Amino acid sequence: MVFLRRMLAVAALASSLSLSAQMLSRPGWAGSGMSSDPWWQHAVIYEIYPRSFQDSNGDGIGDLKGITQRLDYLQSLGVDAIWLTPIYPSPQVDFGYDISDYTAIDPQYGTMEDFDNLVQEASRRNIRVLMDLVLNHTSDKHAWFVESASSKDNPKRDWYVWRDGKGAGTDGKPAPPNNWQSLFGHSAWQYDEKTGQFYYHCFYPQQPDLNWRNAQVKQAMFDAARFWLNRGVAGFRLDAIDTLLEDPTLADAKESSGTNAFGDPNVDKSQQMGLPEIHGILRELRSVINNAPGQRLLVGEIYTKSAAELASWYGAKNDELQLPMNTGVGFTNKLDVTAFREKLEAAQTQLHGNAPLLVFDNHDNPRSWDRYGDGQHNKEIARVLATILLTSRSASLLYYGQELGMVTATPERKEDVKDPIGILGWPKEKGRDGERTPMQWDGGAEAGFSKAAKTWLPIPTSSMAVNVEAEQKDDQSLLKWYEQLIALRRSRRAMREGQQILLNHDADNALVWVRKHQGVTATSPAVVVACNFSDKPVTLHLKSDITKLGLRGQFLRSLMRSDYGMGPMNLDGVKLEPYGVYIGEIHY
Missing domain, CATH: 3.20.20.80 (Glycosidases)
Structure with a gap:
C-alpha cells in the first residue's frame, strides 16, 4: 500500500x-484571443x-x-x-x-x-x-546559520556577514562595527557571545543577512x-x-537630526x-x-x-x-x-x-x-x-x-x-x-x-x-467594478496593447488618457478613460485633443460609467460626477 x-x-x-x-x-x-506578448x-x-x-x-x-x-x-x-x-x-x-x-x-x-x-x-x-x-x-534557525554561528572556522562562517566590534561601547560591552541601523529598528548588528563577533541583519536580529559575495x-x-x-x-x-549587498568598507553612515519611529537617530x-x-x-x-x-x-x-x-x-x-x-x-x-x-x-x-x-x-x-x-x-x-x-x-x-x-x-x-x-x-x-x-x-x-x-x-x-x-449580489459594488475592468482589459485590444497617451484637459481636476493601438479601426477603436479627482462635477471637451492624435471621432460609445448610465457621450461634453469615471470607445 x-x-x-x-x-x-x-x-x-x-x-x-x-x-x-x-x-x-x-x-x-487575452480573453477574446491570444496575444503574442509574454503572458x-x-x-x-x-x-x-x-x-x-x-x-x-x-x-x-x-x-x-x-x-x-x-x-x-x-x-x-x-x-x-x-x-x-x-x-x-x-x-x-x-x-x-x-x-x-x-x-x-x-x-x-x-x-x-x-x-x-x-x-x-x-x-x-x-x-x-x-x-x-x-x-x-x-532565519537564524536555518541550518546554514546554525553552522555559521557554531565557530569562527566553520565552513559556513562566510555564508553570513560576521565582523569584529569597534572597541567598547559606553556600557562596557563591545560596540557594533558601525552605526548602521536595521530597517525594523535599532542597530543592524547583533553580538554573538559564543564567537565574540557581530553578524549583520538589515531586518530583525532573527534574520541574519546572507553574504552574497560568497x-x-x-x-x-x-x-x-x-x-x-x-x-x-x-x-x-x-x-x-x-x-542584497552592503558596502564592504562598513564605513559609518551619515546622521541627520531627529529620531525615527523607533527612537533611533536618522541615518542614511x-x-x-x-x-x-x-x-x-x-x-x-x-x-x-x-x-x-x-x-x-x-x-x-x-x-x-x-x-x-x-x-x-x-x-x-x-x-x-x-x-x-x-x-x-x-x-x-x-x-x-x-x-x-x-x-x-x-x-x-x-x-x-x-x-x-x-x-x-x-x-x-x-x-x-x-x-x-x-x-x-x-x-x-x-x-x-x-x-x-x-x-x-x-x-x-x-x-x-x-x-x-x-x-x-x-x-x-x-x-x-x-x-x-x-x-x-x-x-x-x-x-x-x-x-x-x-x-x-x-x-x-x-x-x-x-x-x-x-x-x-x-x-x-x-x-x-x-x-x-x-x-x-450588488451590480454596483466595488467588486463588480473590478471584475468589469479586468474583463475590459482582456476584451479590448486598445486596453490590452495600446499606448497610453495622457491629455491635459481640465488639468486641475481630471486625469484623462487615450489607449490607442496600431491599426485602429471602426471595429477596433481607441478608448478614452477619464477620472474626476474632485468633489465637483466636471465637463470635458476632448474633440480637439482627439483630432490632434490623428483619431477620427464624434462621440464615445460607453463601456463603463461610474454613474451606470448606458448612453453615448459627445466628445465635447463628457460629464463626470464628483470622483466619477468614464470609459468609452471613440466612434464617428
Whole structure:
C-alpha cells in the first residue's frame, strides 16, 4: 500500500507538472484571443497572504488547501497569476519572511502534496503561481546559520556577514562595527557571545543577512529557485531585492537630526541598499529563470524615488527583472491629479518601453481605501484608483480584499499587536497587522474565513457589509467594478496593447488618457478613460485633443460609467460626477 500511494503521488505530480508546463509555455491570455506578448506583460497578479486568505482546517490560520478552495473566485475575478507570500518552514518571527528551509512547506500551511495540487488546480483555471523568494536573509534557525554561528572556522562562517566590534561601547560591552541601523529598528548588528563577533541583519536580529559575495551562497539560493521552477511555479517575487549587498568598507553612515519611529537617530541607508553590484546577481538569476521551459517571471520589490531610477532594475539589456514594482504611482498617498499625471507619464516615457507593474496595496502598507479616502467618498475614490490600476498600459498587482474595499484594521492596544515592528515601535509605529486581517468572504461571525472561534488576527466589523457574498449580489459594488475592468482589459485590444497617451484637459481636476493601438479601426477603436479627482462635477471637451492624435471621432460609445448610465457621450461634453469615471470607445 505504501508503494502504491507513492506511485499515485508521483503520477499526480507528473500530471501537475505537465499541465503547468503547458500553461507556462503559452503566450499571454487575452480573453477574446491570444496575444503574442509574454503572458506577464499585461497580467493581473493577485497577492495572497496565505495566513489570511482561507482556513480549511479550523485552526484560525489560512492554508494552501484554503487557497485551492477559493480558486474559482479568483478565476471569476479574472486574475492571471497569484503571488503567495512565504509558505516555507519558519519560526514565524516575521510571519514567514524568516525562512529556515527553502525547499519545503511549513506544516501550518499544509504539505508539498497540497502545494502541488494548488499549482495543478490553478493551472486548470489558467492561473499561474508565483512564489515569494527571500534572497537577502534566512532565519537564524536555518541550518546554514546554525553552522555559521557554531565557530569562527566553520565552513559556513562566510555564508553570513560576521565582523569584529569597534572597541567598547559606553556600557562596557563591545560596540557594533558601525552605526548602521536595521530597517525594523535599532542597530543592524547583533553580538554573538559564543564567537565574540557581530553578524549583520538589515531586518530583525532573527534574520541574519546572507553574504552574497560568497559564490557558494549564490549557488545554494539559485538551486532553491530551480527546485520550485521544477515544481511548476511561474516565477518569483523577490523580497527586498535592493538590500542584497552592503558596502564592504562598513564605513559609518551619515546622521541627520531627529529620531525615527523607533527612537533611533536618522541615518542614511545608501550603504545598505541599492548597491550597483546587485544588478550582476539579478542577471545571473534571470539566466536561471530563462533556462527553465516556458515564460517564467521575476517580480522585484523595489521602492525608488523616480521612474528613471526604476528603469535600471529592468537591466541595460532587459536582462534583469521583467517587472520591478512601480510603487511611485500607487503610493503617491494623496489624490493629487498633477502628481498622478506626472508619475503615469514617467512610467510611459522613462522605462525604455518596458511594461510598468503598478501597485496600490500590499502586505506592508495601510490599505489604499484609507490612504486615499476622505471619509465621505471612499468608494468613489476606490473606483478611480481601480481604474488607474487596471486601464493603464501596465501589468497590475492586486492585494487580496482590495477589490472589496477592505479597510486597515489597526490594533488599538499594544497588547493586541502581533507584528514585532508594532510591538517595538508602539505607539508611533503600530505595525502591519491592520492590512493583514482575514479575507472577508461573507457577513458571518468569522467572515467565511474560518470555523475557528478565534482567528490569528481579528475579523473587522466592516466584514458584515464588505464581503464577497454581498458584493457579488450588488451590480454596483466595488467588486463588480473590478471584475468589469479586468474583463475590459482582456476584451479590448486598445486596453490590452495600446499606448497610453495622457491629455491635459481640465488639468486641475481630471486625469484623462487615450489607449490607442496600431491599426485602429471602426471595429477596433481607441478608448478614452477619464477620472474626476474632485468633489465637483466636471465637463470635458476632448474633440480637439482627439483630432490632434490623428483619431477620427464624434462621440464615445460607453463601456463603463461610474454613474451606470448606458448612453453615448459627445466628445465635447463628457460629464463626470464628483470622483466619477468614464470609459468609452471613440466612434464617428
